[in-house]
Amino acid sequence: MSSNIAQNISNAIPPVIKNAVPGFVKKFYREVFYGPPASPSYKINGTHSFRKERLLMEKLHKTGERFIPTVLDFPPTIRIETTTRCNLTCTHCPNSVLSDVEGFLEDIDTGVYKKIIDEVAKEAPHIRVRPFGGGEPLFRKDMEDLIRYAHEKGLTNLSLNTNGTLLVKSRRKKLIEGGLNHIEVSIDAATPETYLKIRQSKLFNRLVENTLSYIEEAKAHDSDNKIDVSFVYQKDNQHELEMFQEFWTGKADVVLIRDYHQHNNLVDDHGRHNQQSFKYRHPCPYLWDRFIIHTNGLVKFCEYDWKGEHILGDIRKNTIKEIWQGENFRKLRQMHVDGTFDYPYCKNCVDWAEPKWW
Ligand SMILES: C[S@@+](CC[C@H](N)C(=O)[O-])C[C@H]1O[C@@H](n2cnc3c(N)ncnc32)[C@H](O)[C@@H]1O
Numbered sequence: 001m002s003s004n005i006a007q008n009i010s011n012a013i014p015p016v017i018k019n020a021v022p023g024f025v026k027k028f029y030r031e032v033f034y035g036p037p038a039s040p041s042y043k044i045n046g047t048h049s050f051r052k053e054r055l056l057m058e059k060l061h062k063t064g065e066r067f068i069p070t071v072l073d074f075p076p077t078i079r080i081e082t083t084t085r086c087n088l089t090c091t092h093c094p095n096s097v098l099s100d101v102e103g104f105l106e107d108i109d110t111g112v113y114k115k116i117i118d119e120v121a122k123e124a125p126h127i128r129v130r131p132f133g134g135g136e137p138l139f140r141k142d143m144e145d146l147i148r149y150a151h152e153k154g155l156t157n158l159s160l161n162t163n164g165t166l167l168v169k170s171r172r173k174k175l176i177e178g179g180l181n182h183i184e185v186s187i188d189a190a191t192p193e194t195y196l197k198i199r200q201s202k203l204f205n206r207l208v209e210n211t212l213s214y215i216e217e218a219k220a221h222d223s224d225n226k227i228d229v230s231f232v233y234q235k236d237n238q239h240e241l242e243m244f245q246e247f248w249t250g251k252a253d254v255v256l257i258r259d260y261h262q263h264n265n266l267v268d269d270h271g272r273h274n275q276q277s278f279k280y281r282h283p284c285p286y287l288w289d290r291f292i293i294h295t296n297g298l299v300k301f302c303e304y305d306w307k308g309e310h311i312l313g314d315i316r317k318n319t320i321k322e323i324w325q326g327e328n329f330r331k332l333r334q335m336h337v338d339g340t341f342d343y344p345y346c347k348n349c350v351d352w353a354e355p356k357w358w
């Protein structure tokens, strides 16, 4: 099940620690770890591969420099697990494994969701808010209402990932009119056969039609609406990478090619291309970049912690700002800055070398 390569090298302390990093590195990290900016520099009609970032990371390792991010007052990205329920069972996704775990399949309480949105509206309405998690957001029948609520509160960077199979006309209309700013449709294949293999679904053609229609309808409504399509590069679809890029380039705003990762061992390494080849470890960008709220309102720090077992706060009791600037986050960041990675979940992580993945 696991790849232990990471553990063998993860405790090495970097040879040089510098805060003052060259311009290209700063730019790279800003783009890689703080997400695509909601600005005109957002790359249109291009292919975006996380492997490019990996090459840059390798370059940084050669110079012996280490990245230490700055803590911002408020998280640049907030992800809210609106639901962990899903209509698919993709082979690369832990959802299929965890759906049997008692209490896993849940929705966040709408009142808790609104409390989160209200604070973002007051503190930082322009940060990226992603109201989805380890499930299919459109499985919630009120997803459009949740988007509309946030939009009406003044949030300007609302972003969803969806498998697209439920993106039917009436829902597309409500999402677009409700104020969604960005959508990523996860596709992973260029043919129905490969789609069936990876996403275990026969809905490939419907999904492609849904996505093409969304692109057309969103552009007609609002030219600022961004639509990306993604492909998690893995052994079962690598032969279709070019076909996928060719088909979607010029249609979607960004064709996103992601590397396969193991969700810190929740799925096996069958699809993995990259090995953890770095000699030393950087502080994990997630601790500076995002704030993740589990369906039960508890705040986790890691995208791979699907079960919500590593908790830094409770959004029902405290504000985002209190938790983000609080002792638990501070201590964990310090371990990463010190290069000790003493927290066991981080110490044993098999995915730390992967750049940001959603
Ligand atoms: C967990 S899904 C949730 C949203 C929605 N259900 C969907 O499929 O887009 C979010 C993203 O994670 C990606 N993902 C799932 N497992 C992955 C893995 N092992 N490696 C890389 N990305 C993965 C999916 O392809 C999708 O783009």
Ligand code: SF4
Binding pocket: 086, 087, 088, 089, 090, 093, 094, 095, 096, 133, 134, 135, 136, 163, 186
């Ligand atoms: S990748 Fe998305 S659609 Fe596939 S099982 Fe995971 S949550 Fe569901």
